[in-house]
Each structure stands twice: as structure tokens, then as C-alpha cells.
Amino acid sequence: MTRTPLRLRPGLRVLPRGDDAVQVGLDPRWAVVVEGLDPAEVALWCSVDDTTDLTSLTRASAVTATVAALRTAGLLRPDPPRADVVRGPTAGDAAAWALLRPDGAGESVVRARAAAVVGVVGLGATGAQVARLLATAGVGTLLLDDEAPVRSTDVAAGAHRWSDVGAPRATAVRRALRDVAPDVRVDHDAEPDAVVVVEHDAADPARAAMLTSASVPHLSVVVRAADAVVGPWVRPGDGPCLRCLDLHRADADPAWPRVLAAVAGRPARGTAPAGGAAGEVGVLAAACAALASAQVLTMLAGAVPALCGTTAEIGLPDLVPRLRTWSPHPDCGCTKPPGAVPAEPARDG
Ligand SMILES: [Zn+2]
Numbered sequence: 001m002t003r004t005p006l007r008l009r010p011g012l013r014v015l016p017r018g019d020d021a022v023q024v025g026l027d028p029r030w031a032v033v034v035e036g037l038d039p040a041e042v043a044l045w046c047s048v049d050d051t052t053d054l055t056s057l058t059r060a061s062a063v064t065a066t067v068a069a070l071r072t073a074g075l076l077r078p079d080p081p082r083a084d085v086v087r088g089p090t091a092g093d094a095a096a097w098a099l100l101r102p103d104g105a106g107e108s109v110v111r112a113r114a115a116a117v118v119g120v121v122g123l124g125a126t127g128a129q130v131a132r133l134l135a136t137a138g139v140g141t142l143l144l145d146d147e148a149p150v151r152s153t154d155v156a157a158g159a160h161r162w163s164d165v166g167a168p169r170a171t172a173v174r175r176a177l178r179d180v181a182p183d184v185r186v187d188h189d190a191e192p193d194a195v196v197v198v199e200h201d202a203a204d205p206a207r208a209a210m211l212t213s214a215s216v217p218h219l220s221v222v223v224r225a226a227d228a229v230v231g232p233w234v235r236p237g238d239g240p241c242l243r244c245l246d247l248h249r250a251d252a253d254p255a256w257p258r259v260l261a262a263v264a265g266r267p268a269r270g271t272a273p274a275g276g277a278a279g280e281v282g283v284l285a286a287a288c289a290a291l292a293s294a295q296v297l298t299m300l301a302g303a304v305p306a307l308c309g310t311t312a313e314i315g316l317p318d319l320v321p322r323l324r325t326w327s328p329h330p331d332c333g334c335t336k337p338p339g340a341v342p343a344e345p346a347r348d349g
Contacts, residue, residue: 005055007053021033022045041062124169126288126289129286141185149165204264206264208220219307223285
């Protein structure tokens with residue numbers, strides 16, 4: 001009878017900590033120290049890596065005890081079935097999720113993305129990178145929404161190229177995806193599991209209301225001249241929506257609704273005629289795209305993304321995020337069951 005190989009979860013390293021102890025892993029979320037070993041065991045464990053089949057080591061009882069300790073700590077897993085092994089661009093992603101998931105099934109997290117449908121609205125430098133990151137991560141279908149032409153200000157690393165200038169942004173992204181993720185579907189009519197909305201200066205209340213009423217989970221990314229706000233993730237009916245945030249802002253600044261209306265009524269930066277408004281800053285677009293894409297992939301993995309009810313304000317020059325947590329606004333009514341009587345609007349004292 002053949003035994004299923006048992007290995008360290010992918011990426012774990014065994015490191016010496018002295019004559020009688022080793023450390024497995026470096027990430028404090030799961031690293032463990034194994035003590036009370038003799039020098040020969042320390043040497044043996046330091047020769048082990050994530051490719052070693054530990055069932056071949058377990059003849060000695062001392063080794064068996066250490067294997068059992070590592071198993072209890074959740075650092076071991078049997079090899080996945082051969083058909084489930086992920087190769088290519090998402091192999092590292094599967095290995096990381098094998099560490100993050102209690103069951104170690106990182107491969108299933110990556111494979112499940114093939115059935116996912118994610119919309120990306122707004123395909124300037126930030127949105128184009130979101131599309132590329134999600135497609136190369138294995139998301140099966142992307143709904144791309146932005147027919148404005150690519151401008152020279154949209155050219156950025158991992159986004160649009162000089163040869164795309166003049167083409168509709170969605171067309172340019174589709175063309176780029178053929179190179180990096182040839183299997184992704186972009187011309188498919190499907191209900192999205194989530195939508196990333198990239199906008200400038202403020203989130204459009206009408207679009208937010210439409211997504212909320214359609215019960216579509218959506219992540220807002222608002223790019224401003226020198227910073228951006230990523231989040232919140234809106235899960236309609238569960239936590240604050242974008243209208244809740246605007247109501248909180250209006251509580252703090254009664255003139256906010258007028259300012260918001262003025263912003264919403266103007267063409268977005270980066271879509272103005274040539275020689276007009278500037279586009280998105282390259283490093284800011286990259287940071288926002290990576291954060292937004294990671295939030296989507298977290299949700300697709302069945303976990304609760306950290307930006308549910310929270311915004312990350314990412315500012316130039318150093319892009320270190322500042323988190324702010326929001327609550328549902330009592331006057332919004334978005335978290336009340338359908339048919340509930342809305343609260344009286346708040347009045348300014
Ligand atoms: Zn709300």
C-alpha cells in the first residue's frame with residue numbers, strides 16, 4: 001500500500017535556533033519553535049524543506065514526535081491530488097493560500113477563481129492594472145467597462161502602452177490580456193460576483209445606488225490628485241454603503257452634498273481633451289490596483305476582506321495607507337430589511 005506523502009506546507013523553511021531547537025517558518029502568524037532536540041535531530045530537520053516527504057523520516061520515534069507536533073501546529077499537509085496541482089503564473093499564489101487556509105487547500109482557492117465573474121469599471125492606469133492582476137490570478141471572466149480612449153497620461157507600468165493610445169480603454173485592456181492571461185473571458189455576458197469601481201475625486205452616488213439595489217458586492221476606488229481612497233467593500237445589506245459614507249461626511253460638513261454634486265457633474269480627470277487634465281500617478285495606481293485586487297481575491301476565497309466597512313487612504317509621496325472604519329449611517333437604511341420604514345432624515349442643529 002502506498003502512503004500519501006506528507007510535507008511541510010509550501011514555502012515553509014526549517015531554521016536552526018541553537019543546539020537543541022529549530023524554528024519552522026518565519027511568518028509570526030504560523031511559525032513554531034520545536035525544542036528539546038538532540039544535535040543530530042537539529043541537523044536532520046535543517047536538511048528538510050517543503051519538498052521532503054516526512055513519511056520517509058518517521059521511523060525514529062523522536063522524529064515522529066516532531067512530525068506530530070508540526071501536524072498539530074497545522075504546518076503539514078498531504079500532497080494534493082496530481083490533477084489539482086497548480087502550475088504556471090498562479091503556482092506561488094496557490095502556495096501562499098496553502099499557508100493561509102486552515103485546510104491547506106491553496107490549489108482549490110486558485111482553481112475556483114476560474115468560475116468567478118468580476119467587473120472593472122474605469123480602465124485608466126488603476127483599473128487597467130486591476131484587470132491584469134485579476135486575470136493573471138486566474139479570474140475566469142472580466143466585465144470591462146470604459147470606452148473612453150487611452151490617452152498618453154494612461155500609459156503606465158502594467159497598464160496601458162504607447163501603442164494603445166487612441167484605442168478605447170476596454171479594447172486596449174482586452175488586447176493586453178491576450179498576452180498575459182489568454183484564457184480569461186472578456187466578452188461574456190454574466191452577472192458579476194463583484195465589481196471594482198475606479199472613479200476620480202468622488203464616488204458617483206447614482207452608480208453606487210444602482211449596484212447596492214442590484215445586491216452586487218462592490219469595491220470603491222476613488223483616485224484624487226495626490227492620494228486615493230480604496231474601500232469600502234460594500235456588501236449590500238451588511239455594513240455601510242457608499243451613501244452611508246456621504247451621509248457621515250455631510251454630518252461633519254453640511255456643504256459636502258453640494259461639493260459632491262459639483263464633482264459628480266464634471267468630466268473625470270484623465271478623460272478631458274488632450275492638453276487638459278492630468279492622469280493617474282504611476283506608483284499610486286499600482287498601489288491601489290494591488291490592494292483592490294487582493295481584496296477581490298480575498299472575497300473570492302470566501303474570506304471577509306479587511307476593507308469591508310473600512311477605507312484605506314493612500315497618499316503620495318510615500319503611499320503608506322491610513323485606515324478608517326465606518327459604520328452604517330442611521331439615515332441610509334441600506335442595512336434594514338426590505339420594507340422597513342426609513343428613519344427621519346437628520347437635521348442640522
Ligand atoms: Zn448605506
